[in-house]
Amino acid sequence: MSAWHAVRPCWTEADEFDVEIIVREKRAAEGLTRLERVLVARGLTERQVPGDEIARIVGVSPRTVWRWRSEGFRQAA
Numbered sequence: 001m002s003a004w005h006a007v008r009p010c011w012t013e014a015d016e017f018d019v020e021i022i023v024r025e026k027r028a029a030e031g032l033t034r035l036e037r038v039l040v041a042r043g044l045t046e047r048q049v050p051g052d053e054i055a056r057i058v059g060v061s062p063r064t065v066w067r068w069r070s071e072g073f074r075q076a077a
Contacts, residue, residue: 018032019039019043023047026049026057027057028056028057029058029059032058037059038073040054042073044057051066
């Protein structure tokens with residue numbers, strides 16, 4: 001993670017319990033941090049959920065999901 005990301009709470013804080021519930025139930029959620037969005041997208045990708053559906057659930061564009069996948073979800077590292 002870059003130094004820029006490390007100093008911003010939205011990239012360093014994630015509620016693992018919330019992330020797991022969203023991944024398991026595949027329901028849309030608002031108020032996620034950026035890190036939580038990436039973690040949810042990664043979890044849904046592992047469950048073979050289509051990119052368009054992931055985008056709807058985490059509240060981003062399908063292109064963002066495609067970019068996260070192509071980068072190997074590095075934002076969550």
